[in-house]
Amino acid sequence: MSIYRHHNYAGYLKEVLLDKARKNPSFSLRAMARQLSLPPSLLSEVFSGKRHLTEDNAVMVAERLGLNEAAREYFRTLVQLGRAKKPQVKEVLLRKLRTLHPDSELKHDLSVDQFVMISDACHFALMRLMDVEDFDFSVKSAAAVLGIHPLEVEAALERLARLELIERDASGGCRKTKDNVMVRSPNSNDALKKYHSQMLEKTIDALGTQKNGVRFTGTEDLTLSADQMRDAEEIFERCFKEILALSRRRGKGAEVYHLGIHMFRLSDRTKWRKK
Numbered sequence: 060m061s062i063y064r065h066h067n068y069a070g071y072l073k074e075v076l077l078d079k080a081r082k083n084p085s086f087s088l089r090a091m092a093r094q095l096s097l098p099p100s101l102l103s104e105v106f107s108g109k110r111h112l113t114e115d116n117a118v119m120v121a122e123r124l125g126l127n128e129a130a131r132e133y134f135r136t137l138v139q140l141g142r143a144k145k146p147q148v149k150e151v152l153l154r155k156l157r158t159l160h161p162d163s164e165l166k167h168d169l170s171v172d173q174f175v176m177i178s179d180a181c182h183f184a185l186m187r188l189m190d191v192e193d194f195d196f197s198v199k200s201a202a203a204v205l206g207i208h209p210l211e212v213e214a215a216l217e218r219l220a221r222l223e224l225i226e227r228d229a230s231g232g233c234r235k236t237k238d239n240v241m242v243r244s245p246n247s248n249d250a251l252k253k254y255h256s257q258m259l260e261k262t263i264d265a266l267g268t269q270k271n272g273v274r275f276t277g278t279e280d281l282t283l284s285a286d287q288m289r290d291a292e293e294i295f296e297r298c299f300k301e302i303l304a305l306s307r308r309r310g311k312g313a314e315v316y317h318l319g320i321h322m323f324r325l326s327d328r329t330k331w332r333k334k
Contacts, residue, residue, distance in 0.1 A: 062133055063161060072105065075124065077208075077214045111138065114138065114142075137156070173222065179253075180258055182215050186240070188201055189234070193313075194313075224240065295322075302318055
């Protein structure tokens with residue numbers, strides 16, 4: 060969890076809080092404020108963008124976070140940048156951040172965010188939840204209906220905004236800027252493996268908790284050649300397109316569903332060689 064991936068100190072502090080909350084679900088904003096020797100109300104307003112840390116606060120917080128001297132200076136400069144009003148001052152601080160960055164280049168590495176996004180199922184679910192017309196979308200409501208921590212929702216929304224997949228307004232509202240994001244990889248990919256593993260775990264859970272009518276499960280064992288497998292993939296693509304078209308005919312009371320089609324070999328003839 061490197062501070063150098065951040066160009067906003069509040070975003071870094073939120074990531075620290077989320078990391079601690081994942082390890083200890085009882086860890087809260089109040090607990091973090093206590094560790095940083097800050098009033099909880101101040102930390103809450105920093106997270107919401109209503110207030111900024113003072114420079115004295117920044118020195119103390121950087122020390123409490125256990126940052127080394129170089130990272131402390133980077134954090135303090137991020138705080139100064141957040142507080143700066145004049146464009147000329149911001150430009151000076153941005154130049155300073157570039158010199159402090161280990162790569163001597165201040166840029167947000169979207170590839171890191173993209174990797175995290177596609178490996179964590181909640182990002183796509185949040186984007187779909189924004190499509191539900193009669194749902195009052197907020198961090199609190201999204202966390203409740205998806206069964207995840209509000210901090211996880213907040214971190215995911217910030218990442219989606221950095222990737223320019225959503226837009227957020229001052230009141231906390233969210234709007235998708237792109238639809239039907241597709242992720243493909245011709246080779247084995249750890250992020251995609253993690254994503255599909257998460258969804259398979261949810262599939263297993265749904266088998267025990269959801270009744271027919273809110274889920275569909277069907278399987279069939281069959282035989283196919285390699286050429287026929289390519290034809291099957293085309294059929295799957297048509298299936299996805301038709302169900303996506305169906306989902307665009309939105310109605311009241313819609314929920315977010317996951318559609319997954321899995322076909323894999325049960326046999327392996329390479330393991331048998333007739334002598």
